[in-house]
Ligand code: NFE
């Protein structure tokens with residue numbers, strides 16, 4: 001008899017995700033992923049001034065606001081016929097990179113690493129470090145309160161290696177704390193040029209609204225060097241340590257096998273060149289992205305609007321008690337196919353395109369691990385792809401900061417048409433992000449967002465095809481049905497943000 005396990009909510013992600021799996025002979029045989037809330041941003045935007053878009057869409061999420069703002073700006077720029085000058089493009093890149101970097105560090109250390117380390121090791125700590133004592137008290141309180149998943153096997157790096165105090169090695173538990181500081185640093189870098197974070201004030205179509213002063217550039221340079229040091233000496237090595245300690249996770253969570261990347265971080269003002277390239281990998285074949293092939297199904301989603309609409313004609317009419325529906329996420333598909341988006345998709349596309357920095361880095365790491373490229377398609381591969389693209393991004397961001405002209409012009413003028421349309425395709429930390437904008441008589445008449453986690457965590461579509469995460473869960477061994485840590489690790493490898501996904 002199959003057994004059903006429900007994990008709802010899945011904790012340590014953003015937003016409310018529910019997972020239900022059917023387990024047969026100790027393995028997941030089917031999975032259902034449910035977004036458990038509704039936000040309504042696509043309705044809120046209608047009838048607003050198009051220039052409000054980046055202010056409103058940034059509020060979709062506190063973790064990836066900048067990318068929503070950038071997607072809005074790109075959609076407006078297409079509708080207005082505008083594009084930023086060099087300085088505007090560079091500053092937009094740096095603000096977005098700050099957001100990406102904090103998000104990746106957050107995902108690994110704060111949201112995921114505790115699935116792989118033995119946090120109870122900190123209980124033996126006897127030293128005077130205030131941070132570690134805080135952590136010790138926190139772990140004690142948590143253990144008194146909840147029924148914990150069994151601790152992961154002790155990992156040498158995480159419980160050994162560098163920090164020795166009172167005879168106890170705490171290794172990457174220290175990095176767990178440093179990660180909070182690094183996140184704050186990245187956020188500060190974004191705020192230097194964004195005016196404020198999480199929701200930047202300077203993002204605007206045609207560039208950014210505020211020139212960069214020399215002292216801001218100098219400060220950003222100091223911060224990116226710290227972030228670069230942390231990424232190279234802690235984040236990437238710690239992910240590699242987990243990868244070596246848990247090699248079985250290179251075989252789990254493989255998923256749908258199709259990948260979509262819109263690409264991001266413009267290297268030219270018209271966006272024809274990007275640091276992270278765009279591409280579609282469909283059954284192993286690389287294609288150019290054709291956004292007209294995107295459509296969103298709602299057969300199993302809580303919407304009464306028509307199914308299978310392209311986002312430029314998309315509708316969002318909620319229907320809470322729809323029979324057979326089980327998620328507030330729509331089911332985006334590309335030419336009818338289920339696609340995975342995110343760091344793994346970006347890295348696979350970049351690798352296929354012989355990217356000058358990503359390909360050699362990925363190849364070197366895989367060689368060190370003695371693994372073929374295809375092993376990246378896994379739980380551990382997603383963590384690795386995220387860390388490696390972070391390493392490429394911190395290095396390139398330092399160069400963008402160096403290239404900013406102090407007090408140079410950051411924005412190009414444009415005229416707002418009374419009627420028009422546009423779309424913005426970019427990458428948020430969690431994957432391909434698209435906004436579709438329609439303007440009628442000077443007001444937004446339609447606004448549709450197709451968001452990374454909507455792709456990854458979508459429910460079944462009109463044809464009954466499960467979403468990318470639902471497919472990745474199938475085959476996962478569950479050793480103890482009362483503590484399905486293996487399934488949770490598969491879910492978290494996608495870094496879901498359901499606040500974004502339901503927007
Ligand atoms: Ni709320 Fe987001 C990212 C976007 S995820 S975090 O990254 O867009 O769907």
Ligand code: MG
Nearest residue numbers: 042448449450
């Ligand atoms: Mg949408």
